[in-house]
Amino acid sequence: MTSRSIRRGATTALAATLALTAAACAAPDTGRGSGKPADTAVVGIAYEPETLSPLLGYGKDGNSKIFDGLLTHDAQMRLKPALAAALPTVTDGGTTYTYPLRKGVTFSDGTPFTADDVVFTYDTILDEKTNNASKAELDALEKVEKKDDHTVVFHLKYPYAPFAERTVLPIAPRHIAGTQDVNTGSFTTHPVGTGPYTLTAWSKGEKLTFTANPHYWGGVPKVKHLTMAIIKDDDVRATRLRSGDLDGAILPPELAATFKGDKHRTTLAATTFDYRNVTLPTANPVTADRAVRQALDLAVDRQAMVKGILSGAGKPAYGPVPTDSPWFAKGTERPHDPNKAQRLLDDAGWTKGPDGIRAKDGRRAAFTLWYLSGDKLRQEHALAFASDAKKAGIEVTVESGTWEAIEPRMKQDAVLAGGGSPADPDFDQYLLLHSSLAGDGFNNMSRYATPPSTPSSSRPAAPTTGTPARPPTTPSSANSPRTPPTSSSPTSTTST
Numbered sequence: 001m002t003s004r005s006i007r008r009g010a011t012t013a014l015a016a017t018l019a020l021t022a023a024a025c026a027a028p029d030t031g032r033g034s035g036k037p038a039d040t041a042v043v044g045i046a047y048e049p050e051t052l053s054p055l056l057g058y059g060k061d062g063n064s065k066i067f068d069g070l071l072t073h074d075a076q077m078r079l080k081p082a083l084a085a086a087l088p089t090v091t092d093g094g095t096t097y098t099y100p101l102r103k104g105v106t107f108s109d110g111t112p113f114t115a116d117d118v119v120f121t122y123d124t125i126l127d128e129k130t131n132n133a134s135k136a137e138l139d140a141l142e143k144v145e146k147k148d149d150h151t152v153v154f155h156l157k158y159p160y161a162p163f164a165e166r167t168v169l170p171i172a173p174r175h176i177a178g179t180q181d182v183n184t185g186s187f188t189t190h191p192v193g194t195g196p197y198t199l200t201a202w203s204k205g206e207k208l209t210f211t212a213n214p215h216y217w218g219g220v221p222k223v224k225h226l227t228m229a230i231i232k233d234d235d236v237r238a239t240r241l242r243s244g245d246l247d248g249a250i251l252p253p254e255l256a257a258t259f260k261g262d263k264h265r266t267t268l269a270a271t272t273f274d275y276r277n278v279t280l281p282t283a284n285p286v287t288a289d290r291a292v293r294q295a296l297d298l299a300v301d302r303q304a305m306v307k308g309i310l311s312g313a314g315k316p317a318y319g320p321v322p323t324d325s326p327w328f329a330k331g332t333e334r335p336h337d338p339n340k341a342q343r344l345l346d347d348a349g350w351t352k353g354p355d356g357i358r359a360k361d362g363r364r365a366a367f368t369l370w371y372l373s374g375d376k377l378r379q380e381h382a383l384a385f386a387s388d389a390k391k392a393g394i395e396v397t398v399e400s401g402t403w404e405a406i407e408p409r410m411k412q413d414a415v416l417a418g419g420g421s422p423a424d425p426d427f428d429q430y431l432l433l434h435s436s437l438a439g440d441g442f443n444n445m446s447r448y449a450t451p452p453s454t455p456s457s458s459r460p461a462a463p464t465t466g467t468p469a470r471p472p473t474t475p476s477s478a479n480s481p482r483t484p485p486t487s488s489s490p491t492s493t494t495s496t
Contacts, residue, residue, distance in 0.1 A: 037224075037225070039222065039223055039224040039225065040223070040224065040225040040226075040227075040247075041223050041225070041226050041227070041247045041248065042226075042227040042229055042245070042246050042247050042248075043226070043227070043228055043229065043246065043247060043248040043249060043250075044229045044231045044237040044240060044241060044246045044248070044249035044250065045228050045229070045230060045231070045249075045250055046230075046231065046232055046234070046237070046250065046374075046375070047230075047232075048204070048205065048208075048230045051188045051189070052066065052188060052189060052190075052191045052199065052202070053172065053177070053182075053187055053188040053191060054067055054121065054169060054170035054171070054172050054191075054193075055121065055124050055125055055130060055132060055172050055177060055182050055187075056130070056131055056132050056182070056183065056188065057132050057133060057134050058170070058191075059169075059170045060134050060137075060168075060169055060170075061168065062168030062169070062170075064170050064193070064195060065195050065196055065197040065210065065226075066170075066191050066193040066195045066197055066198065066199060066210075067170030067171060067172070067191070067193035067194060067195045068082045068083045068170065068171065068193065068194045068195050069082055069083065069167060069168040069169050069170055069171065070082060070083050070084040070088075070099050070101075070118065070152075070167040070168070070169075070171070071084055071087070071164060071167050071168050072168060073168070079164055079165070079168075081102070082102075082168075083101060083102055083105060083113065083118075083171055083194065084099040084100065084101060084102065084167075085100040085101060085102045085103070085150075086099075086100055087164070088154075088164060088167070093159055094156070094159030094160070094161070095155065095156040095157075095158065095159055096153060096154070096155055096156070097153070097154040097156070097163060097164065097167075098147070098151065098152075098153050098154075099118075099151070099152050099153075099154075099167070100150060100151055101113070101114070101115060101118070101149075101150040101151065101152065102217065103150055104217065105194055105217045106194070106215060106217075107173045107176075107192050107193060107194055108192050108193060108194070108195075108198045108213050108215070109173075109176075109192050110215070111173060111175055113171070113173075113194055114149045114150070115146040115147070115148065115149055115150060115151060115152045116146060116149075116174050117171050117172065117173055117174050118144065118146075118152045118171055119144050119145065119146050119152060120172065120174035120177070120178055121169065121170075121171050121172045121174075122138070122141065122144045122154075122169075123144065124172070124177070124178075124182055125138065125169070126138060126141065127182070129182070129183075130182050130183065131182075131183045133431075133441070133443070134431075136430055136431060137166055137427045137430070137431075138166060139157075139430075140156045140157055140158060140160035140163055141154060141155075141156060141157070141163075141166075142155045142156060142157045143155050154167075161424070162424030162426060162427070165424055165427070166427070170193065170195075171193075171194065172187070172191075172193070173192050173193070176192050189202060194216075194217065195213065195216070196212065196213055196216045196218060196219075196220075196221045197210040197211065197212060197213055197221065197226060198210065198211055198212075198213050205230060206229070206230055207227055207228060207229045207230060208227070208228045208230075209225070209226070209227045209228075210225070210226040210227070210228075211224065211225055211226075212224045212225075212226075229246060231249075232372075232373070232374040232375075233373075233374035233376075234251060234252055234255055234374065234375065234376035234377065235255070235376060236374075237249045237250070237251060237255075238251055238255045238258065238259075241259070241265075242259075252310075252376055252377040253269075253310045253311045253312075253313035253314075254309070254310070254311050254376070254380075255376065256269075257311050269313060272420060273322055273325070273420035274418065274419075274420040275317050275320055275322070275418060275419065275420055276377065276378065276381050276416065276417070276418045277320070277416075277417055277418065278296075278369060278382075278385055278414050278415070278416055278417070279410070279414050279415045279417055279445045279446045280292075280293050280296070280414055280446055281410065281411055281412055281413065281414065281445075281446050281447060282446055282447050282448050282449075283411045283412055283447055284367055284412050284413070284414075285363060286363065286364075286365055286366065286367050286394075287367055287414060289348070289350075289360075290348075291344050291345055291347070291348030291350065292345070292348075292350070292365065292394065294341075294344055295341040295342075295344045295345045295392055295394070296341070296389055296392070296394065297334055298334065298335070298336065298337045298338065298340050298341040298344070299336075299338050299341040299388050299389060299391065299392040299394075300336070300385060300388045300389075301336045301384075301388055302316035302317070302336065303316055303336065304384070305381065305384050308384070309377065309380045309381060309384060316333070318332055318333050318334055319332070320419060320420070320425075320428060320429070320432060321425050321429075325425075327424070327425045338388075338391060338392060341392045342392060342393070345358055345365075345392065345393060345394075348360070349361075350365055350393065352393050356390070356393060357390075357393055357394070357395045358393035358394065364395065365393060365394045365395065366394070366395035366396070366397070367394075367395075367396060367397075367413065367414055368396070368397045368398075368399055368409075368412075368413040368414065369382050369385065369386060369396050369397065369398050369399070369413070369414040369415070369416060370382075370398075370399050370400065370401055370406045370409060370413055370414070370415050370416065371398065371399075371400055371415070371416035372400070372401075372402070372403065372406070372416075373400040373401055373402060378416045378418065379398075379400065379416075381416055382398045382416040383398055385416070386398050396414075399413075407441070407442070410445050411439065411447060415445060417445065419432075431443045431444075432444065433448075435448065435449035435450050
C-alpha cells in the first residue's frame with residue numbers, strides 16, 4: 001500500500017523528524033486577462049491529483065468540488081449537513097451513527113443519489129482489494145447498512161469520538177463506479193459526482209477544467225468555467241499570474257507579498273494547519289543517533305524561518321499539531337538553544353574536525369537532505385536547516401528532485417517534507433507514527449519502529465472531539481498529492 005496521494009510520513013518523539021515551518025498560503029486574484037468572461041477563472045496550483053476517484057482517496061478531507069460527502073464544514077469549520085439532511089444521531093454508547101439523507105439529489109448524469117451509494121462507497125474503500133492508502137482512518141468502522149433509501153446507519157467496533165469527521169468522504173455513484181475495476185477503471189479519470197462542478201477535461205501535467213453543475217442541489221456556482229493549471233514551480237506561477245495568464249494562484253508568503261501593491265489584484269491570506277519538517281531516517285547511522293536528532297531540534301532557529309522565509313506569516317511549531325490546536329500538548333515546545341546542541345554532541349562523542357564538521361568513530365556527521373524541485377518554500381527551508389545544522393558541526397548537503405527520484409532514497413536520506421491535518425490528530429498521526437507503516441511509501445518515511453504491544457486494529461477511542469480550522473484547498477486538489485509530511489519529534493513553524 002504505497003501512500004502517494006496522501007501526505008503522510010512518520011516518526012515518534014526524538015526519533016525521526018524535525019518539522020520546520022508551515023505557512024499561510026496567499027491567493028491573489030481579480031485582475032483578469034483581457035477577453036475572459038466574468039464567469040471564467042484560471043487558477044494556478046502546484047500539485048496534481050493522481051486520481052479523481054474518492055474510492056482511492058481523492059477529496060478524502062471533504063475538499064473536492066466534483067463530489068459531496070454526507071457532511072461538510074461551514075465557514076468556522078464546524079461540521080454541517082451536505083448529502084445528509086441533518087447531523088447524525090449517535091446512540092449505543094457512541095457506536096451507532098444514523099444519517100438521514102437529503103432527498104431530491106442527483107449525480108451529474110441525472111441518476112438519483114440514495115443510501116445504496118453511501119454503502120457502496122464505504123464498503124469499497126474498506127475492501128482489501130482497493131488501493132486506498134487512507135482506509136486505516138476508517139479502522140473503527142465495522143459496517144454500514146441501508147435502513148431505507150434515505151437513511152444509512154454506521155456501526156462502529158468501538159466508540160470513536162471523531163468518527164463524524166470521516167463522513168466528509170465523497171460519495172461515489174454505485175451505478176458507474178460499481179461496474180468497473182475500482183483501481184484502474186475509467187471512473188478514476190472521468191468521475192461523476194453530486195458536487196457543484198463536473199470535470200470536462202484533464203490534461204495530465206497541464207490542467208484540469210471544470211464546468212458548473214446546473215443541477216447542483218446547493219445552487220449553481222457563480223464561476224461557470226474553472227481551470228486548475230498545474231504549475232509546480234512557485235516562481236513560474238507568480239510570473240504567469242503577473243502576466244495575466246492566470247486569474248489566481250496559490251503562492252508562498254514571500255511571493256504573494258510581491259502582489260500587495262498591485263491595484264488590479266487582491267491578496268488573500270488563509271489560516272492553515274500546514275507545516276514543513278525534515279525527516280531523519282533511522283536507517284542512516286548519523287540521523288539515527290539520538291544526540292544528533294536532539295541537537296538538530298535545538299539548533300534549528302524556527303523563529304528566524306518564520307520571519308525570513310514566511311515573511312512573518314507563520315509561527316514556530318514542534319510537531320504536526322499546531323500550537324494553537326486544542327490537541328497540542330502545552331509544555332512540549334523546545335527552545336532554540338545552539339549552545340546546548342553543541343554540548344549534547346560533545347557529550348555524545350561527536351568531535352569537531354579542522355573544517356568544523358563533527359565525526360564519531362570515524363564517521364562524519366553528514367547526510368543529504370532532499371526537497372521537491374520547484375518548491376521555493378521547501379528549498380528555502382532546506383537551505384536554512386542546512387545552515388543551522390552546520391553551525392552545530394553537522395554537514396547537510398541539499399539536493400532537489402521529483403518525488404519519483406526522492407522516494408527510493410528516503411530510507412537513507414532526509415526529506416524536507418510537509419503536511420497538515422485539521423481534523424482530529426488521530427487520523428493524521430496514526431499514519432505518521434505507527435511502526436506497522438514504517439517504510440510504507442510516504443507513510444512513516446523515517447521508518448521508525450518499536451516492538452508491537454497491541455494489534456494495530458485496536459486503536460483506542462480518541463478522548464476529544466472537535467473540528468479545528470481546515471486548510472483551504474483548490475477545487476481540484478484532493479490531498480495535495482505527493483506532498484508527504486512526516487514529523488513528530490519536530491522542529492517546526494506553523495501558519496497564522
